[in-house]
Amino acid sequence: MTDQPGVVVTGVSGRMGQMLVRELGRSDRLRLSGALERPGHAWVGRDLGEAMGGAPLGVTVSDDPLDTFARAQAVLDFTAPEATVEFADLAAQARCVHVIGTTGLQPAHLDRIRAAAHHAVIVRAGNMSLGVNLLTRITRQVAAALDADWDIEIVEMHHNRKVDAPSGTALMLGEAAAAGRGVDLADASDRGRDGLTGARRRGDIGFAALRGGDVVGEHEVIFATEGERIVLKHIASDRALFARGALRAALWGQDRAPGEYDMLDVLGLND
Numbered sequence: 665m666t667d668q669p670g671v672v673v674t675g676v677s678g679r680m681g682q683m684l685v686r687e688l689g690r691s692d693r694l695r696l697s698g699a700l701e702r703p704g705h706a707w708v709g710r711d712l713g714e715a716m717g718g719a720p721l722g723v724t725v726s727d728d729p730l731d732t733f734a735r736a737q738a739v740l741d742f743t744a745p746e747a748t749v750e751f752a753d754l755a756a757q758a759r760c761v762h763v764i765g766t767t768g769l770q771p772a773h774l775d776r777i778r779a780a781a782h783h784a785v786i787v788r789a790g791n792m793s794l795g796v797n798l799l800t801r802i803t804r805q806v807a808a809a810l811d812a813d814w815d816i817e818i819v820e821m822h823h824n825r826k827v828d829a830p831s832g833t834a835l836m837l838g839e840a841a842a843a844g845r846g847v848d849l850a851d852a853s854d855r856g857r858d859g860l861t862g863a864r865r866r867g868d869i870g871f872a873a874l875r876g877g878d879v880v881g882e883h884e885v886i887f888a889t890e891g892e893r894i895v896l897k898h899i900a901s902d903r904a905l906f907a908r909g910a911l912r913a914a915l916w917g918q919d920r921a922p923g924e925y926d927m928l929d930v931l932g933l934n935d
């Protein structure tokens with residue numbers, strides 16, 4: 665018997681799912697207690713280690729979230745918006761800490777997550793790395809110091825399998841820039857320019873999304889004015905850093921009061 669919190673990895677065959685399993689294998693503070701995939705997936709019913717091409721792990725891949733969550737203390741969830749809102753309800757029922765890395769969440773998804781957080785601890789962030797979360801703080805500070813003569817543009821690049829744009833990270837950086845400038849991002853956001861767009865609107869925060877190859881994640885926040893430019897940049901070259909952030913959040917969330925938290929809370933960077 666062990667008193668290490670048991671952790672379920674959802675979307676376990678995915679890029680992040682497999683990375684989370686590897687990082688859990690290195691952890692001496694958390695243990696893998698369950699693995700989940702969508703119904704009909706070829707891994708369901710198989711030993712997870714064997715499905716990953718290695719030695720057996722003694723954990724069978726399940727497609728039953730409630731059954732796996734009932735035997736765990738935390739759920740690490742990097743899947744898709746519709747799956748994540750279902751998991752938020754079920755993780756709250758099972759009183760598991762729900763760590764949400766899924767991006768592309770729309771307002772209706774966010775409302776359901778907020779409701780679930782009345783009953784359970786949810787840690788949600790579009791990026792779980794220390795570097796990006798620190799960059800949101802720097803972005804807010806720089807935006808607060810500059811007026812709207814400085815155009816703000818956020819450029820991101822990811823691998824060619826990514827299904828949502830702008831990235832969750834780009835939106836975090838946009839929110840930080842808007843907060844620094846004292847505006848609402850919904851009113852200032854300019855996305856997807858194409859064709860005869862007209863001149864740039866003063867005060868807008870622009871987004872551009874590039875997709876190609878195996879890029880893990882790159883983000884630039886550009887502040888541009890007459891004669892000069894400030895460029896803040898983050899490069900992720902290994903998904904392990906997102907996975908490590910998620911494990912840290914799962915531990916941090918144990919015995920915490922119900923509510924919705926982010927990585928700034930986990931990292932002690934919130935003010």
Ligand SMILES: NC(=O)c1ccc[n+]([C@@H]2O[C@H](COP(=O)([O-])OP(=O)(O)OC[C@H]3O[C@@H](n4cnc5c(N)ncnc54)[C@H](O)[C@@H]3O)[C@@H](O)[C@H]2O)c1
Nearest residue numbers: 675678679680701702742743747765766767790791792906
């Ligand atoms: N917050 C962060 O730090 C961070 C980092 C990397 C990726 N992400 C986000 O995580 C998500 C996943 O990224 P990925 O690259 O691993 O994608 P992926 O497509 O490789 O993996 C997603 C997995 O989820 C599974 N899935 C979908 N619906 C499911 C369901 N109902 N039940 C169980 N499993 C289900 C899929 O079968 C797949 O295996 C994306 O939204 C991505 O943007 C966030």
Ligand SMILES: O=C(O)C1=N[C@H](C(=O)O)CCC1
Nearest residue numbers: 767790791826831832833881
């Ligand atoms: O690979 C992805 O997908 C990533 N998603 C997050 C985002 O949308 O910002 C974090 C970086 C990798």
